[in-house]
Amino acid sequence: MSMDTPGSQSSLHRANLERVLRAVRMAGSLTQAEIARSTGLSAATVSNIVRELKEGGTVVVADTSSGGRRARSVSLSGDAGIVVGIDFGHSHLRVAVGNLAHRVLAEESEPMNVDVSAEQGFARAEALVERLLAQAGFRPDKVIGVGLGVPGPIDVETGALGSTAILPGWTGIAPGRELSTRLGMPVHVDNDANLGALGELVWGAGRGLTDLAYIKVASGVGSGLVINGQIYRGPGGTAGEIGHITLDESGPVCRCGNRGCLETFVGAEYLLNLLNASHQRELTLSEVVRLAQQGDLGCRRVLADAGRQIGTGVATLCNLLNPRRVILGGDLADAGELVLSPIRDSVARYAIPSAARQLSVVPGTLGGRAEVLGALALVMSEMGETGAIGHVTPTAGTRS
16 A cells, blocks of 8 residues: 555645644644644644754744743745746736745736737736836745736636636636746636725734625625635635625616626716716716715715615625625725725615624725735645645646
């Protein structure tokens, strides 16, 4: 019998090793007691595994205190490898370079025209990645993987961008394959809402939770779901599309082909059209938020109405999935209570009372960085557990 058959001591040991590594990687750093709690392993097993990983140079252990008692905090060693995050937005390109101990080493954002071709977009991303790696002082071969965020659904079978993506001219292109070829690195791809959810879960307003929904209102409405600590994508990769809940069957036609979707009542274009006449100029969503905070009544009214509409979608989510927290991202999050309070009013009205009682609705804490930090976290969650044990190169593409 080979030493590594399923159920053998060595394969069990390896599985435990991987569980410990994954827990530490997703949290940044944990005490041994926290590792035992989150993995379900005994304190003695955790202690042995940490000692072994420390001797191998994979983790570093530092003295800290937890609840007033001395404790030892475990984090991945800074030279265990580098991860890169790339976020293609509706009007920007943002890149970050980080290590497995959750330190962001370099980060930059530049404006990008929505009509830029996929070819030009990839070329600019490649140049920015090369520049930031050089700035952080790392050779490309230290990169374990790249996380890539795109504003639209990715077809699970082909890896191509779906037709409801916001970047015109990118439909049918498989950005992961394209970038992986250019960079010579494994690339994991997901949509911006899933990455926003992952970013807030690992780095922001969702830390310590296992169940949440992240809702991003920008040109469209996207949502990312975290269930049991994992992004839930559904078999086709489109789970969480609350922007396409029908609010009015005779409402405006949506880009998905239906009428009266939530997105048609709260997407940027709709909200801005409501205000152009009264403000005699074209506003942006962030200007509307700023004016509302300064007391502009029209802008306040539009945001409150949008909040109530978003709240009906949140109530539906609440009834179906019963998440602990809903995090609002995108430009509207900066409006704070002007939009959160009406969301909560709708939830109180339409959600099952017990589910509504358990739910908190909060703004994201990462702002425009949520997706790029989520892209870093995506690599950490998908990097083939062997990436940090020994030096086995992870394969390209997202694991299905």
